[in-house]
Amino acid sequence: MSTPQTQAAQALHTAVRALGRLAVLTLLIPAGAVLSVLYLASFLLWGCLGMFPLFPLATKVVRSAAGAARWASGHWSQVPVPVPYQPRPALERTLHGWFWTGHDYHKSRWFAGMARTLRWLWNDPATWRDALWVITDPLVGGAIAAGPVLLIGSGLYGLGQPLVPYDLPLGGLLAFLLGPVLIAGGLALAPPALRLHGLWTLSVLGPTERSRLAQRVEQLTEIRLDATEAQAAELRRIERDLHDGAQARLVAVSLRLGAVAALIDRDPESAKQVVADAQENVTQALQELRDLVRGIHPPVLAERGLAEGVRALSLDVPLKVEVRAELPGRAEAPVESAVYFAVSEALTNAVKHGDARHATVELTHAAGLMRAEVTDDGQGGADPGKGSGLRGIQRRLAVFDGTLAVTSPPGGPTRLIMELPCVLSSPRTSSC
Template sequence: MMSWVTSACVGFARACAVVVVVMLVPAVWAAAVALGIWWGAANPWSWVAPLVLVCVGTLALSRPVCRMVRFLVAKWTATEIPAGYRQAPPVVRMSTGYWWNGFSYERTRRDALLDQRRRTRWSDPANWRDLRFTAIAPVTAGLASAVPPAAVTAAVLGFGRPELHMRLAGVLGAVVAIATAPYAWRSVRPVAVRFLRPSTAMALADRVDELTAQRADTTVAQAAEIRRIERDLHDGAQARLVGLGLSLATAEKLMATDPEQARALMREARLGATASLAELRELVRGINPPVLNERGLVDAVRAFALDSPLEVTVDADVRLRLDPPIESAVYFGVAELVTNAVKHARATRGRISLTRDAAALVVDVEDDGRGGAFAQDGGGLAGLRRRLAVFDGTLEITSPDGGPTRVRMMVPCESL
């Protein structure tokens, strides 16, 4: 009983919120009609002001109304509806001193931003989508959500009159309000999903921009990885191999005159060759760990956890096998998160969980460090988010000050 009362109260509040939001534009129209009627008898031009009020009010309120509906739907039902509004390009200062905003040149950055905002706002195709929604929502979700408030109003008016039929109308209104309150507001979700989604053309344009950015990030990451490999080879194995060659050449010259010194140089050369081989193996392991290729992601993560200075526990499905590119991206993502926990969070314990959720791989990395982690521009977490985005993956960070930190990676995939 209490749960039903709570559901009815929450539903009534939500229905009222939906009515207030979606009826803002019709309220402007009603105000314009009332203004025209009031001025109609005295002024033959009285229709001008109501027309201006309707046009300006509708254009000004359409986008805020749609944003508020998206916010309410996301908060109440966890359904994210992409906005799909056109994004303005960055404002760039040219060598001539003028500012280019993607449309025109302006003398100051402020003028360039104002002109860009105006052009982007009024040339956005999403304006027509928002206007369509403000016309459809009042007669669909608005009317359905208005049933509980209207029934409560009828109940209050009925109970306030002594006549029997009014009392019966009040009882009927109360019953209707209680019965419909938990469900009336739910009509806003399908209407918003149907009419507020970006159009196919806009979705494709956003996807092209996203793929272009991902390609640029991938190119930068590959160039940085190549530079790292070249630096490691130059400073490590290459230097040791050069020294090995010099030692062998010197030993060859001393073989006839000082065999003992030649043997000492050869022993040093053997040790140098062993160290070079170890460095090369470590470099190869950093590029693509052999255990990842041979035994898969789960065993590779467990092997990494054993070598970590943290006390890390790994929970995973041993049967999990994925495409090699996805396994590699997830493995190095886990390695980066654990390394960050050691270097920056001062953590002592960690936990790694690898599970399947429908058609997605879900990886949770937790530590008991001091928290405060966030994906800042140019940082490691932002780079990890971009690398996962190549596979349509996501990165969620929960890290309050004082800890603990929990990072969730989700990558759509099909298990092999």
């Protein structure tokens, strides 16, 4: 249980840390002022002298500075600022050798690329929001950051007055008496000032409604393409399994039954053996069909729900799996299927790539989110950018606006957190 002394120490630590970050932002004010002047100069050189290559270069520098400001807002002020930039359009080359920028044709690839870049930057609303930020942030953001820092500096200056080796004048005495008050005020204002600085950054550098819609359209387009590719791959897998498995066995059964008609009168014993072989092939074909159906939608998942489906899945995995589930109801069948196969892929990766011996699966639901957490004691090093299995999980979850977070330091453990927005129905009313 925390004591008042502990709480006071934590509050002081938070204030000092916020003050240090505000001091860094204050020191960057001159650099921001210089950058704003250079950015305005790039506009003037483009408009007056036609030096258009300077504008993309200056915009790139400003975007880097804006990216650093977004990072500071998210990590220091705890105010995340999404990146609002529109994607760069592709440069296409026509059959006659000209380059199409999406607006006009150019013979030179360099000039076409420059024209495409200029048009892309000019039409992106985020470019002008960055311009507004780089011009106003040294004033507005600088004032917010410098306020508590100046109070602390004034307070320290006042406390240092008695150290001057001459008689203390009335103004110096007043500064000495106000020194502790100014320091306490600066420390008290530092955390809210840091938060306000983040909100200022969000208001200027955050995405507009148009940018949000464009990003959402792009995201939905990628999700649709991924879902289409996954569906096509699944259909090819089913076709391949049927062709190489059950279909081949049923064709063999048909040939054997045709041979029975010729053997049943003159060689009954051979006919019985052929029938036995045909029966064995039919049994194997039925088993392969059951496995195929189980791979499409496991019966235990449909009949008993996600928790029992994952428990049944854990019995077929060659490692010790502990399943903990707190699900007060049933999700929709597509959501349960997505989580089930995502957990299955995660456990498969733990065995195949992580050399894990033990894994834990936790299934919970809260605040409208289905959460599945898979932790294993493998060697770690899992990276969604390198493994197709993790990318497959991401694509499967993205269809339902789900997310995947991976923590896998070298040496382990590996922790996968999957979240999908969904609503649970009552176990009594949910269909099986």
